[in-house]
Each structure stands twice: as C-alpha cells, then as structure tokens.
Amino acid sequence: MTQQIINDLTIQAATVNGSGSQTANLVLTRAIFRMGIPVAPKNVFPSNIEGLPTWYQLRVTPEGHMARSDKVDILIAFNPATWHQDLKTVRPGGVVIHEEVFSNADVRSDVTYYPVPFAKLAKAKIQNDTLRKQLANMIYVGVVAGVLGIPLEALEHGVKRQFNSKPKAVQVNLDAIKVGHDYWQDNFSKKDPYRLEPMTGKVEGKVLVDGNQAAALGALMGGVTVAAWYPITPSSSVCENLIAYSERFRTDPKTGEKLISIVQAEDELAAVGMAIGAGWAGARAMTSTSGPGISLMAEFVGLAYYAEVPVVIFDIQRIGPSTGLPTRTSQADVAFAFNLSHGDTRHIVLLPGTVEECYEFARDTFDYADRFQTPVFMLSDLDLGMNLWMTPEFKYPDKPFDRGKVLSKADLERLAGEWGRYRDVDGDGVTYRTLPGTDHPAAGYFTRGSGHDEFARYTESAEVYERNMDRLARKLETARHSLPAPLVDESAGASTGVIAFGSTHAAVVEAREALAAAGKPVDYLRLRALPLSDELAAFVSRHERVYVVEQNRDGQVYDLVRLALPPNLVDRVRSIRHYNGQPIPAAAITEPLMSTEAVPA
Amino acid sequence: MSATLNHVGLPRDAYKGAATTLCAGCGHNSITNHMIKALYELGIEPHRLAKMSGIGCSSKTPAYFVESAHGFNGVHGRMPSLTTGAQLANRQLIMLGVSGDGDTASIGLGQFLHMIRRNVDCTYIIEDNGTYGLTKGQFSATADLGSVQKKGAVNTFQPIDPCAVALTLGCSFVARSFSGDGKQVVPLIKAAIAHRGTAILDIISPCVTFNDHDGSTKSYSWVKDHEESIADVSFIPFFEEVHVDYEPGTIRDVELHDGSHIVLKKLGEDHDPTDRRAAMRVIEEGRAAGHLVTGLLYLDTTMDDFVTTEHIPQRPLRDLGESELRPTPEQFSQLMSEFA
Numbered sequence: 001m002t003q004q005i006i007n008d009l010t011i012q013a014a015t016v017n018g019s020g021s022q023t024a025n026l027v028l029t030r031a032i033f034r035m036g037i038p039v040a041p042k043n044v045f046p047s048n049i050e051g052l053p054t055w056y057q058l059r060v061t062p063e064g065h066m067a068r069s070d071k072v073d074i075l076i077a078f079n080p081a082t083w084h085q086d087l088k089t090v091r092p093g094g095v096v097i098h099e100e101v102f103s104n105a106d107v108r109s110d111v112t113y114y115p116v117p118f119a120k121l122a123k124a125k126i127q128n129d130t131l132r133k134q135l136a137n138m139i140y141v142g143v144v145a146g147v148l149g150i151p152l153e154a155l156e157h158g159v160k161r162q163f164n165s166k167p168k169a170v171q172v173n174l175d176a177i178k179v180g181h182d183y184w185q186d187n188f189s190k191k192d193p194y195r196l197e198p199m200t201g202k203v204e205g206k207v208l209v210d211g212n213q214a215a216a217l218g219a220l221m222g223g224v225t226v227a228a229w230y231p232i233t234p235s236s237s238v239c240e241n242l243i244a245y246s247e248r249f250r251t252d253p254k255t256g257e258k259l260i261s262i263v264q265a266e267d268e269l270a271a272v273g274m275a276i277g278a279g280w281a282g283a284r285a286m287t288s289t290s291g292p293g294i295s296l297m298a299e300f301v302g303l304a305y306y307a308e309v310p311v312v313i314f315d316i317q318r319i320g321p322s323t324g325l326p327t328r329t330s331q332a333d334v335a336f337a338f339n340l341s342h343g344d345t346r347h348i349v350l351l352p353g354t355v356e357e358c359y360e361f362a363r364d365t366f367d368y369a370d371r372f373q374t375p376v377f378m379l380s381d382l383d384l385g386m387n388l389w390m391t392p393e394f395k396y397p398d399k400p401f402d403r404g405k406v407l408s409k410a411d412l413e414r415l416a417g418e419w420g421r422y423r424d425v426d427g428d429g430v431t432y433r434t435l436p437g438t439d440h441p442a443a444g445y446f447t448r449g450s451g452h453d454e455f456a457r458y459t460e461s462a463e464v465y466e467r468n469m470d471r472l473a474r475k476l477e478t479a480r481h482s483l484p485a486p487l488v489d490e491s492a493g494a495s496t497g498v499i500a501f502g503s504t505h506a507a508v509v510e511a512r513e514a515l516a517a518a519g520k521p522v523d524y525l526r527l528r529a530l531p532l533s534d535e536l537a538a539f540v541s542r543h544e545r546v547y548v549v550e551q552n553r554d555g556q557v558y559d560l561v562r563l564a565l566p567p568n569l570v571d572r573v574r575s576i577r578h579y580n581g582q583p584i585p586a587a588a589i590t591e592p593l594m595s596t597e598a599v600p601a
Numbered sequence: 602m603s604a605t606l607n608h609v610g611l612p613r614d615a616y617k618g619a620a621t622t623l624c625a626g627c628g629h630n631s632i633t634n635h636m637i638k639a640l641y642e643l644g645i646e647p648h649r650l651a652k653m654s655g656i657g658c659s660s661k662t663p664a665y666f667v668e669s670a671h672g673f674n675g676v677h678g679r680m681p682s683l684t685t686g687a688q689l690a691n692r693q694l695i696m697l698g699v700s701g702d703g704d705t706a707s708i709g710l711g712q713f714l715h716m717i718r719r720n721v722d723c724t725y726i727i728e729d730n731g732t733y734g735l736t737k738g739q740f741s742a743t744a745d746l747g748s749v750q751k752k753g754a755v756n757t758f759q760p761i762d763p764c765a766v767a768l769t770l771g772c773s774f775v776a777r778s779f780s781g782d783g784k785q786v787v788p789l790i791k792a793a794i795a796h797r798g799t800a801i802l803d804i805i806s807p808c809v810t811f812n813d814h815d816g817s818t819k820s821y822s823w824v825k826d827h828e829e830s831i832a833d834v835s836f837i838p839f840f841e842e843v844h845v846d847y848e849p850g851t852i853r854d855v856e857l858h859d860g861s862h863i864v865l866k867k868l869g870e871d872h873d874p875t876d877r878r879a880a881m882r883v884i885e886e887g888r889a890a891g892h893l894v895t896g897l898l899y900l901d902t903t904m905d906d907f908v909t910t911e912h913i914p915q916r917p918l919r920d921l922g923e924s925e926l927r928p929t930p931e932q933f934s935q936l937m938s939e940f941a
Contacts, residue, residue: 206941207937207940207941208940208941209940217936220926220927220928221927221928221933223921223922223923223926223927225689225690225918225919225921225926226686226689226690226918228682228685228686249928249932250926251912255912256912257912257913257914258911258912258913259913259914259918259921259925259926260913260918260926261689261911261913261918263685263689263911265682265715266711266712266714266715267711269679269682269711269712270679270681270682270685270711270712270715271682272682273675273676273679273681273682273683273685273686273712274682274683274685274686274689275686276675276682276683276686277653277673277675277682277683277684277685277686277687277688277689277690278686278687278689278690278918278919279686279690280673280683280686280687280690281651281686281687281688281690281691281694281919282690282691282917282919282920283686283689283690283691283918283919285686285690299676300675300676300679303675303676307673393937393940394933394937396930396933396934397927400922400923401922401923434671435691435919436648436651436671436687436691436694437648437649437651437671437691437693437694437917438648439646439648440648441647441648441669442669443648443669443671444647444648444667444668444669444670444671444672445671445672446652446663446664446671446672446673446674447671447672447673447674448673448674449674449675449676450674457619458664
C-alpha cells in the first residue's frame with residue numbers, strides 16, 4: 001500500500017436532487033467535524049426541486065482550508081445519469097464508492113473501486129417503506145465511515161445533531177448507517193491510502209454556520225423590527241432564519257405578540273418599498289434578495305438615497321446576467337450595487353469575507369444606515385450564504401444601537417423649532433431628521449424624491465440642487481472613514497500583493513500558504529467595504545505589483561481600484577477573475593501568480 | 602375674531618398646506634379642500650398623520666394640506682408598500698394615502714391589490730381623472746372604452762374599475778364619489794379614516810386641462826351647473842349623506858372600529874353595504890346604464906387589519922430598544938452551542 005493520507009482529502013457525493021442526500025451529507029460533515037477535523041463543505045445544487053444531478057463536496061484538511069478543492073479524492077457515485085462524468089473527476093489513486101449495478105464500460109484502472117448494491121441493501125434491510133429512499137443515502141454514510149474509519153460516536157453525534165435528538169429518527173438513521181458499515185466490513189478490505197484520525201487544536205471553540213444564518217442572527221442582534229422580502233435563491237434563508245429566530249426570541253409565548261414584522265411581499269419592489277417606508281418611520285428595516293431583486297429595487301433605492309432614508313439591503317449574489325445560474329455563486333453585483341439607481345447615486349456596500357463577518361456586519365449595518373440615513377448593502381454570495389463554514393463562535397454585542405441624528409420633541413423644544421431636514425449643521429454632510437409621530441408642530445416635513453432644499457421644500461433651483469448633491473457626496477465621504485477598514489497582512493514583506501474581498505478570502509488564504517511554500521510569498525489586503533478606503537493606495541504604493549482577485553468576468557473591483565488610485569500607481573494593478581459559478585479554488589490564484597506574466601490585465 | 606377650534610384645540614388653518622401648484626379648477630384641489638375639512642372636523646392631531654403618495658398630479662397634493670404633518674411622496678405606484686412599512690414601524694400613525702389612477706390602475710396595480718389583500722389600515726384616496734396630466738394627457742387605465750382624448754385619439758381598451766377590483770378582493774371599505782360633491786366626499790373621508798383596514802375611496806376628479814372636453818367620460822366644468830359639460834357621466838348619489846345622527850327607518854347604522862357610527866341614508870333602491878354581491882351588482886347595473894354609482898358601496902368591519910394579523914404590539918416597533926430586541930447573553934450562548 002502507498003503511504004497513508006490522513007485527514008487531507010475531498011469527498012464528492014454525486015446524487016439526485018430531492019432524494020434526501022443532503023441530510024446524509026450533513027451527517028457525514030458533522031461526524032467528521034466531531035472528530036476534531038476541519039471541514040469545508042460546498043453544496044453544488046441545481047435550480048430544481050427533484051430529479052436533476054447534485055453534488056456535495058466535503059473537503060477535509062488538517063490546516064482548515066475553507067476554499068473549494070478542484071480535486072476529488074473520494075467519489076460517492078449515487079447518480080446513474082452522471083456516473084461516467086463523475087468518474088472522470090477523481091484524481092489518480094482516488095476512491096470510487098459506487099452503486100454496484102452501474103455500467104463497467106470505460107472505467108478507469110487508476111482508482112480503487114468499492115461497489116455497493118445500495119438499492120438491494122435498501123430493499124432488503126430498510127423496513128420503513130416511506131423513508132426507504134431517504135435512508136438509502138445513509139447507507140453510503142456507513143460505507144464512507146468504514147472506508148475512512150469514522151468512529152460510531154462521531155456518527156451518532158452527527159445524526160443526533162441533524163435530527164435534533166428526535167429518538168425515533170435518530171435510530172432509523174443510525175440503523176441505515178450500520179447497514180452500510182456492515183456491508184463494508186463484510187465485503188471489502190482496505191485498498192486505498194485515505195484515513196481520518198481524530199485530532200485536536202483546530203476546531204475547539206469553532207462552530208459550523210452558514211452565512212445566511214449568521215446574517216439573520218446579526219440582523220436580529222442589530223435590532224431589525226421590520227423585514228420585507230420576496231423569495232429568491234440564494235437569499236431566502238436569510239429571512240427564513242430570521243423568522244425562526246423571531247419565533248424563538250421575539251415572540252411572547254403566551255400572547256403570540258411579536259416584536260418584529262417579517263413580511264413576504266408581492267415582489268422585490270414592494271419588499272424594498274416596505275423596508276424604506278419602515279425606515280422612514282423610524283424602524284430598523286431590511287430586505288433580502290439576490291441579483292434579479294436588486295435590479296427591481298433600483299428605482300426605490302434611488303429614492304432612499306436622495307430622500308435620505310435608512311434601509312438595509314442584503315444581496316446574496318448569484319450568477320447573472322438575467323436569471324443566470326440561480327444556484328451558483330458570483331461576486332458580479334458589486335459595481336451595480338455600489339451605484340444602484342439612475343442619476344448620481346453611490347452607496348455604502350459592506351463586503352463580509354467570513355461567516356463571522358456576515359454576523360457582525362449584518363448587526364452593524366443597521367447602525368450605518370441610521371447614522372448616515374442612506375441605503376446600506378450587505379453583499380454576501382451563495383458560497384458564503386448557503387454553505388456551512390467553520391467559524392469561531394460569534395460574540396455578543398458590546399455596544400448599544402446607534403440611532404443616528406434623530407431630533408426628539410425635547411430637542412425641537414430646545415431648538416425652538418428651528419431646524420431644517422437637510423441642513424448640514426455639523427459640516428459632515430449628515431443632517432438631522434425627525435420621525436413621523438413626533439409631537440411637535442415643527443417636526444413634520446415632506447419627504448420626496450424630487451428636488452428639495454434644506455427645509456425639504458420643493459425646488460428646481462440649480463444652485464440648491466448642486467449644493468444638496470455636494471452635501472450627499474460629503475456625507476458618503478464621512479461614512480467612508482467609519483466603515484470596516486481593509487485588513488492588511490504584510491507579514492510576507494513581499495513585493496507582490498493581492499487584493500480580494502468577500503468569499504474569495506478563503507481561496508486567498510490557502511493560495512498564500514501555497515505560494516509562500518513555493519518561495520513566492522505575497523502580501524494581502526482584504527477590502528471590507530465600499531467606497532474604497534485610503535489604505536488601498538498606501539498598500540499599492542508599497543508593492544511593485546498587486547493582483548485584484550474577484551469572482552466576476554469584468555474585473556469590477558479591479559476597475560474601482562484603478563479609478564481610486566493616483567495615476568502613477570495604476571500600472572501596478574493586475575486582475576485575476578474567476579466566474580464559472582463554482583466557488584473559486586486556491587489554484588485559480590496560485591497558477592497565474594506562479595507564472596506572473598500569464599495574467600491578463 | 603377668534604377662529605373656531607376643533608376638539609383638539611386647532612383652527613381650520615392648522616390643516617392647510619402649501620399653495621397648490623396644480624391647474625386652476627383641478628378636481629384634485631377640491632379634494633384637498635375636502636380633506637382639510639374632514640381632518641379638521643375629525644380633530645386629527647397633525648403629528649399623528651402620515652400623508653403618503655406616489656407620483657403624479659394627485660401625489661403632489663399631500664403637500665397642500667396639513668403642512669405640519671409628515672408626508673412621503675414616494676415613487677410611481679408604490680405608495681402602498683411605503684405605507685405598509687411605515688405602519689409596521691409605528692402603528693400609532695394615521696395613514697392617509699393619496700394616489701392617482703396612473704399610480705393605482707397601471708404601474709402600481711400590484712401594490713394596490715396586495716395592500717387590500719393585507720387589509721393595511723390606510724385611507725387610500727384615488728384622485729381618478731382617467732388621464733396622465735403631468736405627461737400631457739395620455740389615457741390612463743381607468744379611462745372608459747371609447748373616450749376621446751383632447752387631441753382626438755379614442756381609447757380602445759376596457760377600463761379598470763378600482764372599486765370593482767377592490768370588491769373582488771374583499772376590500773373592507775369600498776366607496777366612490779365625485780370631487781365636486783363635498784357633501785358626500787367629506788363624510789366618506791371621515792368614515793374611511795375611522796375604518797380600521799384598507800379603505801378605498803375612488804374619487805372621480807376631472808382634469809380641467811386634458812380631460813375636460815366632450816368625449817371624455819371623466820370631464821366636468823368647474824362651473825358645475827353647466828349641464829352640457831358633465832358629458833355622459835351621470836351621478837347617482839347612493840347615500841345622500843353620511844351622518845352621525847340618523848333617522849330610524851330609512852337609514853343604515855354602521856359602527857366603525859373606533860366606536861363612531863356612520864349613518865347611511867338610502868335613496869332609491871335599497872342597498873345593503875355589508876353585502877358584497879349587492880355592491881358588485883350595483884356597479885354592474887350602473888355601468889350597464891351608463892351611470893357611475895357613488896356612495897359607500899361596501900363595508901366589512903369584522904376583518905382584522907394588517908398590524909393585528911402581524912401580532913405586533915401597540916407600542917411602535919420603532920421605539921423598541923436593545924433590551925427588548927436582543928436575546929440575552931445566556932440565550933445567545935445557548936444558540937452558539939447549538940451550532941457546534
């Protein structure tokens with residue numbers, strides 16, 4: 001036997017959508033995590049309810065690499081429709097666990113096969129007729145456990161965690177796992193090099209959370225009280241999780257009274273309209289959507305920008321244009337969101353790069369919206385939002401809400417009613433507002449998306465218009481200095497730098513390790529918000545060449561970076577783009593950087 | 602001479618707004634005056650009023666009454682969603698939406714329907730002139746089949762009747778009136794405000810500039826007694842007035858959510874405003890006869906409004922703080938342990 005490969009492998013389960021395989025995959029994930037081994041699952045699923053092929057990649061590394069791997073070590077082939085294609089993805093020396101009846105035509109000779117009669121076993125061994133189809137997936141969990149040596153205790157934990165410790169469900173699933181495990185023991189001897197062994201030091205204090213769950217929790221902690229949404233993949237689970245948290249933490253169990261309203265709107269126009277109406281009336285309000293929804297919201301976002309209404313918009317990006325690939329990931333809404341709506345508009349865009357930041361930014365984004373009285377975008381993506389990520393536990397907030405410049409009745413009395421809704425008294429571009437319902441005769445004003453002066457009165461005056469637009473620019477400049485600063489790591493002391501943001505972070509972390517090991521270390525600046533920070537130019541000025549890595553075709557942030565740089569630095573910037581809908585692997589960064597001049601600019 | 606004060610101690614002038622910028626004689630200006638009268642007489646506290654609108658001539662009018670109240674002139678056809686959100690944020694606000702027929706029957710038809718579906722507590726006034734005034738006179742979707750534009754074009758499409766649409770959706774308050782009929786409009790506005798739920802009040806409001814000519818079915822002379830300029834619109838006031846004192850026998854007494862009563866005086870055939878099918882029939886019969894039936898067509902005071910179905914507290918959501926909105930550190934840490 002060749003040398004053992006321990007805790008460093010990628011499992012790919014090729015199954016049929018809607019067959020219950022996701023549950024089996026999650027049990028496997030949680031069982032391995034229970035062994036103390038870092039896991040990085042990626043679910044590649046179709047835009048379909050039942051019948052189309054789906055893949056679940058479970059990457060396991062002792063280092064805790066979180067990016068997608070582009071190599072498959074262990075294939076679980078459960079789908080006859082993709083069997084021949086799936087077989088080609090396995091690396092030489094890999095393992096193929098497959099349904100026994102699959103055709104032998106064109107099989108490879110450089111992999112190890114463990115054929116299992118899954119269908120026969122399910123028929124013979126699983127008594128539960130209604131659940132047989134779902135439980136058949138659990139049989140492969142048992143086989144994988146046999147091949148890799150996953151202990152029973154870890155499997156039990158995975159099953160209990162998945163079925164919320166419902167004893168009946170736990171037992172039937174464990175029984176199905178045992179069917180697979182027994183079959184492995186009775187019929188095979190170990191012929192491959194892969195093994196899992198319990199380890200310590202990497203997962204302690206860590207949890208598995210997806211970014212949408214994290215964002216929903218962040219919104220809850222940030223004090224959202226009105227959320228309006230329209231279902232769309234991959235953002236639906238933001239509000240679905242928020243509903244679940246609200247039932248648990250915001251609902252009086254006796255009266256049913258809820259300290260939040262979450263409305264499923266008739267479309268994205270109404271969703272953002274409700275959020276803006278609520279933000280105007282003083283609630284912390286949000287909507288959550290994906291690219292097509294952002295397109296529909298464009299008009300309303302311009303109103304909120306110009307009329308200066310706080311509102312939070314979650315965009316869980318997927319591949320476009322148009323319907324695109326609805327279940328594949330992308331970072332191609334950045335430029336659009338940044339300038340969303342007609343006329344001169346520009347918005348605060350937060351760019352979380354980890355699920356922990358999905359939580360923290362979601363929580364803090366309500367402060368930014370209130371402080372700067374403007375729409376704030378939280379730009380996550382399908383990879384971050386819908387996949388589970390290993391993360392440190394989230395921290396309980398240590399700050400109260402920042403509700404921004406709001407004048408109360410007492411404030412208006414103190415000012416003897418002398419105020420103007422759009423008067424810049426502090427010189428920071430941020431003006432004072434009153435909320436509807438404030439019991440003072442001077443409180444009311446007329447909010448509008450048409451031209452207005454400092455006192456919110458209609459005007460078409462050229463001078464007043466320009467002055468107002470300049471103030472809005474000044475306001476965004478104030479905000480720019482308050483947003484999450486880029487994280488800079490220059491520990492490599494290298495002449496080459498990498499700039500990235502969002503879910504690309506995981507691939508950059510891994511690529512930097514590989515490049516350092518190959519003697520080509522790179523420094524790193526991770527953007528966390530738009531408009532861009534001054535840190536950016538400083539970072540570029542300290543490096544001879546800087547690569548902007550992003551998951552879109554046109555290099556949208558590459559363009560923004562070059563626009564923000566002084567002319568003498570522009571030439572230093574190069575672009576690396578990945579845009580096939582699959583989460584970017586580290587190789588997409590290491591390969592062009594290993595052969596520097598091969599990079600298209 | 603001291604002005605007469607209403608029961609919250611305010612003179613009528615406190616309900617006025619900025620000077621109108623609409624055309625002289627515009628039906629919308631009459632509605633604005635009816636609004637001022639209704640709000641003054643009801644004694645609505647200005648700070649509790651939220652004036653909401655979309656885009657168009659009608660949507661400018663919230664600037665022309667109760668200047669000290671908050672108002673929000675939003676985007677075209679989207680008044681309902683802004684209103685829904687604002688009410689969720691602060692259910693103590695009295696939501697008064699003003700919209701036009703372009704807003705309601707075209708670009709914002711979806712939001713109109715869904716606001717009714719949710720029964721959001723809002724007075725929804727449609728200032729309905731069958732035309733796009735600000736863009737110089739194109740037909741709107743409420744223009745009748747065969748009506749003629751000022752430049753001679755003939756409308757070839759069936760109209761959308763907002764009242765009929767509202768009725769089919771089970772809207773809890775459906776009424777129609779005419780901008781020139783203050784005697785009917787003012788009590789209907791009051792009743793709509795008192796009603797808890799979506800109150801649709803379709804007010805035919807002639808456009809003096811683009812839709813006040815022979816051939817238009819929504820025209821009228823601002824000298825109302827010029828019979829020929831009323832064209833082919835006939836008005837049958839279904840209930841001459843809505844009173845608070847009433848005479849037994851020929852009246853219908855309806856108690857509203859706020860405890861007030863409206864008393865509907867019947868003229869002509871008997872109409873039961875709690876009978877939705879009867880309301881549909883009356884509209885259809887009116888249409889067949891070339892009449893526009895006005896009055897309170899339908900009322901259902903039993904339906905829960907949106908904030909009730911949403912189970913939110915009486916206290917405005919916007920006033921809640923960290924201690925009410927954040928789970929405790931113990932609950933948070935329990936949740937974290939469940940992620941492990």
